[in-house]
Amino acid sequence: AVVSTQSTGTSxxxxxxxxxxFITLSRGQNAPSSEIDILECKGFDPVRKFxxxxxxxxxxxxxxxxxxxxxxxxxxxSDGVTVLTVNMSRVVLEILMKAxxxxxxxxxxxxxxxxxxLMVKKLNDQGIQATLILDASIGFVMERVSFVLVGAVxxxxxxxxxxxxxxxxxxxxxxxxNKPFYVAVESFKFYRNYPLSQLDxxxxxxxxxxxxxxxxxxxxxxxxxxxxxxxxxxxxxxSAVSDELIKLYI
Amino acid sequence: xxxxxVVGSNARCAALICAVKTFISDYKCPKTKEIRSHLxxxxxxxxxxxxxCRMMCVSMENFIKHIKLxxxxxxxxxxxxxxxxxxxxxxxxxxxxxxxxxxxSITEKAVNRIVNGDTILIFKKSQLILHILLEAKAQxxxxxxxxxxxxxxxxxVSSCERLTAAGIPCSYVxxxxxxxxxxxxxxxxxxxxxxxxxxxxxGPVGTAMMGLIANTYNKPVIVCCETYKFCERVQTDSxxxxxxxxxxxxxxxxxxxxxxxxxxxxxxxxxxxxLVYDTTPPALVSIVITEIAELPCSSAxxxxxxxxxxx
Numbered sequence: 001a002v003v004s005t006q007s008t009g010t011s012x013x014x015x016x017x018x019x020x021x022f023i024t025l026s027r028g029q030n031a032p033s034s035e036i037d038i039l040e041c042k043g044f045d046p047v048r049k050f051x052x053x054x055x056x057x058x059x060x061x062x063x064x065x066x067x068x069x070x071x072x073x074x075x076x077x078s079d080g081v082t083v084l085t086v087n088m089s090r091v092v093l094e095i096l097m098k099a100x101x102x103x104x105x106x107x108x109x110x111x112x113x114x115x116x117x118l119m120v121k122k123l124n125d126q127g128i129q130a131t132l133i134l135d136a137s138i139g140f141v142m143e144r145v146s147f148v149l150v151g152a153v154x155x156x157x158x159x160x161x162x163x164x165x166x167x168x169x170x171x172x173x174x175x176x177x178n179k180p181f182y183v184a185v186e187s188f189k190f191y192r193n194y195p196l197s198q199l200d201x202x203x204x205x206x207x208x209x210x211x212x213x214x215x216x217x218x219x220x221x222x223x224x225x226x227x228x229x230x231x232x233x234x235x236x237x238x239s240a241v242s243d244e245l246i247k248l249y250i
Numbered sequence: 251x252x253x254x255x256v257v258g259s260n261a262r263c264a265a266l267i268c269a270v271k272t273f274i275s276d277y278k279c280p281k282t283k284e285i286r287s288h289l290x291x292x293x294x295x296x297x298x299x300x301x302x303c304r305m306m307c308v309s310m311e312n313f314i315k316h317i318k319l320x321x322x323x324x325x326x327x328x329x330x331x332x333x334x335x336x337x338x339x340x341x342x343x344x345x346x347x348x349x350x351x352x353x354x355s356i357t358e359k360a361v362n363r364i365v366n367g368d369t370i371l372i373f374k375k376s377q378l379i380l381h382i383l384l385e386a387k388a389q390x391x392x393x394x395x396x397x398x399x400x401x402x403x404x405x406x407v408s409s410c411e412r413l414t415a416a417g418i419p420c421s422y423v424x425x426x427x428x429x430x431x432x433x434x435x436x437x438x439x440x441x442x443x444x445x446x447x448x449x450x451x452x453g454p455v456g457t458a459m460m461g462l463i464a465n466t467y468n469k470p471v472i473v474c475c476e477t478y479k480f481c482e483r484v485q486t487d488s489x490x491x492x493x494x495x496x497x498x499x500x501x502x503x504x505x506x507x508x509x510x511x512x513x514x515x516x517x518x519x520x521x522x523x524x525l526v527y528d529t530t531p532p533a534l535v536s537i538v539i540t541e542i543a544e545l546p547c548s549s550a551x552x553x554x555x556x557x558x559x560x561x
Binding site for chain 2: 158
C-alpha cells in the first residue's frame with residue numbers, strides 16, 4: 001500500500017523490499033542476548049519484539065546513511081570547483097553542507113527542473129553560493145563545470161540511474177565534455193529492475209497518476225555515463241552496484 | 251564432433267554426458283583398485299582421444315571438472331554398483347540442473363524481454379535462442395526475426411527453417427549486410443559458448459561483430475548463457491586461445507564453382523584460417539541472462555566467486 005501512495009515509487013518499493021528482508025532474514029545474532037535463537041522461540045511475542053528491534057535498526061541505518069554518504073563524498077569537493085546539480089536532492093544538500101562546514105570554497109549551479117529554486121534557497125541559507133540555471137542552458141554552462149553531482153530516485157541492477165526528468169541529458173552532456181558525473185544515493189534505493197531502454201521502466205515508476213501518461217516524472221541514465229556512485233556502502237562504480245545487489249538478494 | 255554432426259556447446263556437452271554415463275555403466279573396476287582413484291585414470295585416455303578429435307569447448311571442460319570431482323569425492327564405503335549409481339545420478343543431475351532447467355529458467359526471463367512489435371536479430375544457430383523465440387511465439391507475442399548467417403557452415407539456414415515452421419516472420423541476411431539491417435532491428439539476441447572471468451563473451455566467430463554494430467546503432471545486446479559455461483580464463487582478444495576448424499570447408503563457394511584458392515596448400519604464401527570463436531568485450535553487451543539472475547556483463551566474476559564458495 002505504501003508503494004502506491006508516493007510519487008517516488010521505486011525508492012519506496014526498493015526500501016520496502018529491503019526492510020522486509022532485513023527484519024525477516026536474520027537469526028538474531030545481533031540481538032542483545034545472544035542465547036535467543038529466533039526460530040526456537042515459543043509464542044509470538046519474542047519474535048514480534050525481535051522484528052520491531054530489527055525494524056528500528058533499519059530505520060536508524062537509513063537515517064544515518066545520508067550522513068555517511070556526506071562523509072565519503074565531501075573530499076571530492078576541493079577549493080574553487082563548480083558543481084552542477086539537477087533538481088532538489090537532500091543527499092546532495094547534505095554533501096554540500098558538509099563540504100561548506102569544512103571551509104571549502106565552491107560554487108553550485110542548480111538546474112531549474114521542478115524544485116531547483118527550493119534547492120538554491122536552501123543552499124543560500126547555508127551560505128553556499130548557488131545559482132539557478134535554466135534546464136535549456138546546461139549546454140551553455142557545462143564547459144565551466146568541474147563535475148556533476150546528482151541524487152537519485154533509484155539505482156537499477158546494471159548501475160544505471162533513475163532520477164528526475166532532465167538528468168539523462170545532463171549526463172550525456174557531461175560525458176561529451178569529459179566532466180565526471182557522480183551520483184549520491186543511499187543503498188536502500190538499489191532497485192531490482194534491469195531496463196534496457198527508457199520505456200522499460202515500469203509505469204508506476206515513470207508517472208505520478210496512471211491516467212496522465214504524457215509526461216514522465218523520471219528518466220533513465222545508462223551506467224556508461226556514470227563515473228562513481230557515493231553510497232553508504234562506499235564509493236562504487238556502476239558495475240559494483242550489481243555486485244552489491246547480488247550479495248543482497250541472491 | 252569432428253565431423254560437425256554434433257554442433258553447439260550445449261549439444262556437445264550433453265553428448266559428452268551421455269558418453270560418460272555409458273562408460274561408467276560399462277566400467278568394471280579392477281579388484282585391487284578403488285573406483286574413485288581408478289575411474290579417473292580410466293577416463294583420462296577417453297578425454298584425451300576426444301580432445302584430439304576436436305578441441306573441447308568450455309561447457310565440456312566444466313563438466314569433466316565436475317565429474318572428476320564427484321568421482322574423487324565418492325565415499326570409499328560404497329560398493330562398486332552403488333558408487334556407479336551415484337556417479338550416474340551425478341551426471342544426470344548435472345544435465346538436468348545446468349542444461350535443461352537452466353535453459354527453461356533463461357527462456358522465461360528472456361521471453362519477458364520480448365515485446366510485441368519487436369524485430370529481433372539472431373546470429374546463426376543456437377539451440378537456446380531458438381528455444382526462447384519459439385517459446386515467445388507460443389505465448390502469442392508478435393515479433394519478427396532477422397537471421398544473420400555467415401560462411402562456411404551457413405547454419406542460419408536451419409534456424410530460419412525452424413522459425414518459419416513455427417510461423418515467425420523471418421528475414422535472412424549474410425553478415426556482410428548486417429550494418430544495413432541493424433537499423434531496422436530493435437534487439438539483438440546472442441548465445442555464448444562461454445563467459446570469461448573478465449566479462450568477455452566467447453561466442454561463434456562473428457558474434458563480436460554483431461555486438462559492435464548493434465552498439466553503433468544503439469540497439470540492446472542480450473546474451474543468454476547458462477552459468478555452467480562461466481570459466482576462469484581471461485582473454486581480451488580472439489587470438490590468444492581459439493580453435494581452428496577445417497580450412498577446406500572455406501573452399502565451398504556459393505555457386506559450386508571451384509574456389510580461386512583451391513590450390514592453397516601448394517602455394518607457400520596462402521593460408522586459410524577458419525577460426526571458430528571470437529570474444530566480445532563486456533562494454534558491448536547490455537545484459538547477460540543466466541538462470542540465476544540477469545546480470546551486467548562485468549558481473550560474471552561474481553557468479554564464479556559464488557560458485558567457488560558454494561563448492
